[in-house]
Amino acid sequence: MVSAAHIIPSVSEGPGGAGGAPRRLMRATRPPGPSLTLGVTLLALALSARADTFKLFGSAGAESQLTPANPASPLLRGNSGAVAYQTNSADAVAFIEASPESRKWKIHLKLRADANDRTGDSASVGEAFVQFAPAPWLDITAGRVIEEWGTGYAWNPTAFISPRKNPSDPGDRRSAYRGLDMIRADIFVRGTNVSLYALEGGTYAARIYRLVAGTDISLHLMRERQGISLSRVFGDALELHGEASQRHALAGGQYTFRNNVNVVVEVYHGGDGLSAAAWRDFRLRVGDARDSSAVLAANREYVPLRMGRNYAFARVYRTGFIDGELIAVASVRDGSALARLTLSRKLRPNLNAYVIDTEFAGRRDSEMSYIQVRRVTTAGVRLYF
Amino acid sequence: MIRNVLFALLIPLTLRAEDAANVLARTDQSRNSMSSFAVDVELTSTTPDGRHETSKFRVYGKGSDRSVVEFIAPQTEKGKVLLMLRDAMWIYMPSASRPIRISPLQRLMGQASNGDVARTNFTVDYQPGAIAEEAGAWILELKAKDPAVAYNRVRLWVDKKSFEPRRADFYVVSGKLIKRATYDTDRVEIDDALRPGHRTVMRYTNRVARENPERMFTKDALGKW
Numbered sequence: 001m002v003s004a005a006h007i008i009p010s011v012s013e014g015p016g017g018a019g020g021a022p023r024r025l026m027r028a029t030r031p032p033g034p035s036l037t038l039g040v041t042l043l044a045l046a047l048s049a050r051a052d053t054f055k056l057f058g059s060a061g062a063e064s065q066l067t068p069a070n071p072a073s074p075l076l077r078g079n080s081g082a083v084a085y086q087t088n089s090a091d092a093v094a095f096i097e098a099s100p101e102s103r104k105w106k107i108h109l110k111l112r113a114d115a116n117d118r119t120g121d122s123a124s125v126g127e128a129f130v131q132f133a134p135a136p137w138l139d140i141t142a143g144r145v146i147e148e149w150g151t152g153y154a155w156n157p158t159a160f161i162s163p164r165k166n167p168s169d170p171g172d173r174r175s176a177y178r179g180l181d182m183i184r185a186d187i188f189v190r191g192t193n194v195s196l197y198a199l200e201g202g203t204y205a206a207r208i209y210r211l212v213a214g215t216d217i218s219l220h221l222m223r224e225r226q227g228i229s230l231s232r233v234f235g236d237a238l239e240l241h242g243e244a245s246q247r248h249a250l251a252g253g254q255y256t257f258r259n260n261v262n263v264v265v266e267v268y269h270g271g272d273g274l275s276a277a278a279w280r281d282f283r284l285r286v287g288d289a290r291d292s293s294a295v296l297a298a299n300r301e302y303v304p305l306r307m308g309r310n311y312a313f314a315r316v317y318r319t320g321f322i323d324g325e326l327i328a329v330a331s332v333r334d335g336s337a338l339a340r341l342t343l344s345r346k347l348r349p350n351l352n353a354y355v356i357d358t359e360f361a362g363r364r365d366s367e368m369s370y371i372q373v374r375r376v377t378t379a380g381v382r383l384y385f
Numbered sequence: 386m387i388r389n390v391l392f393a394l395l396i397p398l399t400l401r402a403e404d405a406a407n408v409l410a411r412t413d414q415s416r417n418s419m420s421s422f423a424v425d426v427e428l429t430s431t432t433p434d435g436r437h438e439t440s441k442f443r444v445y446g447k448g449s450d451r452s453v454v455e456f457i458a459p460q461t462e463k464g465k466v467l468l469m470l471r472d473a474m475w476i477y478m479p480s481a482s483r484p485i486r487i488s489p490l491q492r493l494m495g496q497a498s499n500g501d502v503a504r505t506n507f508t509v510d511y512q513p514g515a516i517a518e519e520a521g522a523w524i525l526e527l528k529a530k531d532p533a534v535a536y537n538r539v540r541l542w543v544d545k546k547s548f549e550p551r552r553a554d555f556y557v558v559s560g561k562l563i564k565r566a567t568y569d570t571d572r573v574e575i576d577d578a579l580r581p582g583h584r585t586v587m588r589y590t591n592r593v594a595r596e597n598p599e600r601m602f603t604k605d606a607l608g609k610w
Contacts, residue, residue, distance in 0.1 A: 002469055035426075055464075056481075057460065057462075057463040057464050059460075094481055101609070103598065103601075103610050106609070133598075135599065136598060136599060138598060139600070139606070139609065141609075146513055147483075148483030149483070151485075151486065175479070186605060186606070186609075188600055188603055188605070188606070192602070193603060193605040193606075195605065203474075209428075209604065209605055211470070211604065214473060216486055216604070229552075231486040232486075233472075233473065233488050233489075233533050235485060235488075235536040236487050236488055236489045236490045236532075236534065238488065239487065239488050241486070246511060254487055254488075256490045256491050257606045258490070258557075258563075262491065293507060303394065346461070349438070349439075349458070349459035349460065349461070350460040350461065353462065384459070384460035384461045384463070385460055
């Protein structure tokens with residue numbers, strides 16, 4: 001059976017490949033287990049009793065998602081019954097922070113629980129770390145930490161140790177990201193910040209940041225991978241940013257109009273996407289697939305927004321009586337695109353209701369024509385505490 | 386002779402510029418005399434149809450051009466932190482787990498921009514020009530030092546006795562009046578000049594001297610402390 005969770009690019013599917021932490025690294029983080037994370041969680045709970053400042057905040061939500069099958073998709077072969085039409089889910093995420101007045105140390109927990117009528121229930125520790133400041137110029141952090149590298153909005157070519165973003169939901173609206181177990185040292189010297197990482201699995205990484213003449217400049221290093229990310233504000237409303245690493249690059253910007261409309265535009269090149277020839281081969285394999293296992297294998301291989309090398313992204317956002325967000329992502333190769341409209345209304349200061357609709361468009365044999373659903377419609381509510 | 390006349394004319398002009406700079410410095414001093422401090426800010430935004438929203442922030446300042454704004458309420462915004470280093474701004478959101486560079490025009494809520502809440506000082510961003518007098522007040526013409534500043538020009542009314550600001554009109558490059566701020570003790574009202582009836586009131590409470598560590602005002606430490 002092919003479920004919507006498998007075919008719609010989702011943050012919950014986990015990172016991997018370009019612009020996200022390597023699959024091996026992230027797989028290793030999945031089981032919370034009796035590891036550094038558990039130890040840190042217990043230490044954090046013990047230390048919180050000695051804290052002067054204690055913060056608890058987060059949200060809980062419930063939503064229903066409709067995903068009518070796309071019988072025209074070659075990956076379904078008309079077998080529309082294989083796609084779950086409706087999925088109901090609920091989740092709760094809590095952030096807990098505690099620190100003394102001196103702020104010499106801090107604990108941070110991000111705990112998450114999920115219930116889903118298709119995939120079952122689960123609980124996870126998204127973050128659990130203890131942070132100390134042994135000197136004014138040094139922070140030491142140990143535990144599970146979400147590290148977000150890069151300046152891009154929809155993609156991050158330099159996010160070597162970060163969760164992979166879903167370009168159609170780059171904001172991680174359900175706070176589903178999960179971190180890596182690590183020991184991190186942040187050194188602050190004369191306006192330059194150096195972060196050194198010892199990651200699970202014996203991997204090391206580093207990031208160097210400095211604000212140079214109003215421009216954010218970061219260098220990112222991990223084993224054989226190196227990258228640079230930049231960001232700068234021009235005037236009072238325009239921000240431009242860019243990122244580059246081996247085989248991956250991104251350029252973009254955002255502009256805020258006086259009426260509070262915010263527009264983000266980006267172009268992305270991912271060298272590990274499929275070339276035109278590789279995409280043609282994939283289509284031939286799908287066409288030649290005779291048994292269900294071959295079709296299932298093709299479904300696993302097909303990941304929307306990763307079947308090409310060049311994509312364009314646009315987002316228009318406006319707050320008001322009803323907040324509106326329109327995201328469009330297009331494959332430069334074949335022009336196929338997805339558009340995602342979100343309308344949300346604050347019913348109370350701590351309660352949001354929203355409707356999200358994602359539509360796909362593209363000619364036959366284009367990347368989006370293979371997606372197994374006609375659209376994705378989500379309606380839900382989220383309570384903040 | 387002509388040189389002497391020009392010289393005689395220049396002296397008062399120079400004095401005027403110095404006066405304006407002094408008045409502005411004393412105005413900033415009257416608003417906040419502490420070099421390192423924390424203050425609670427409550428921001429209430431109302432619209433002509435009577436709808437209103439309230440946000441709460443804790444602002445940590447150091448020197449004249451560094452501040453960190455911690456979002457306290459509503460619950461939907463809790464956990465966000467804004468850093469302002471002179472005219473550069475970043476926002477940290479717990480869901481994004483990283484500081485994002487933003488422009489000064491992006492708004493926190495209502496008529497108040499990020500800069501309105503985070504900025505505690507006129508001198509950092511504005512160069513005083515002409516100065517005039519009106520009914521017990523100095524009127525200063527302030528010109529933005531940098532095009533990145535959200536408002537290109539400000540006309541500021543300052544009480545001649547207390548040097549406290551009374552009113553400020555904010556203009557954009559085109560010369561259009563965008564906002565009008567009215568100052569009272571620990572309270573600022575901001576009216577949207579383009580949309581009559583849209584008003585934001587900022588209230589300041591619990592202002593205390595506090596030794597904020599240097600590390601708080603670095604982008605990479607944002608949200609970590």
